[in-house]
Amino acid sequence: MTRRLADLGGLAALVLALGLAASPGRAAEENDYPTDARVDYVFACMAANGQTRENMQKCACSLDQLAAILPYDKYVQASTILSMRQGVGNRANEFRSTKVFDDKVADLRRAQAEAEVRCYRG
Known part of the structure; x- marks a missing residue:
């Protein structure tokens, strides 16, 4: 039992050393998108870019x-x-x-462009 705990302690140290353990605030920020979203x-990204495994990986990365x-x-x-902009009236x-709405959309467009650079061209 003691050896097993020591092995787990070593594994935790390795994870921390590799930087795989993000701070709680950062992890929460990056993972606040619900699964259905x-x-x-x-799905929408793949519909626009093709229904291939490669595109699925790029879309997930994006x-x-x-x-x-x-x-x-x-x-x-x-x-x-x-x-709402797609409506009439x-x-x-x-x-x-x-x-204000233009600014919110611009923030999304900038984030999407950065994601595209990192996942499709990088």
Whole structure:
């Protein structure tokens, strides 16, 4: 039993030495996207880029990078704005012509561009 605990202690030290243990705040920030949102993103990405295993891996990478850059609540806000902009009428026009909404969408677009560079071109 003592040897087993010592082995586990050594494993924990190795993980820490390799930098695989993120601080709790950072891990929470990067993993705040719920599973269903992650799956929806990857499915939509694959629909746009092709239904191959390689594209699935790139799309998953892209989402991981996006999640590291943009908190989930900001992703939801920007996605909602983009969805509302597809409508017609005064309500949709409000979402198209408001600077605050433009800024939220721009944050999402920048994060997506960075994720694309890291996962598709890097």
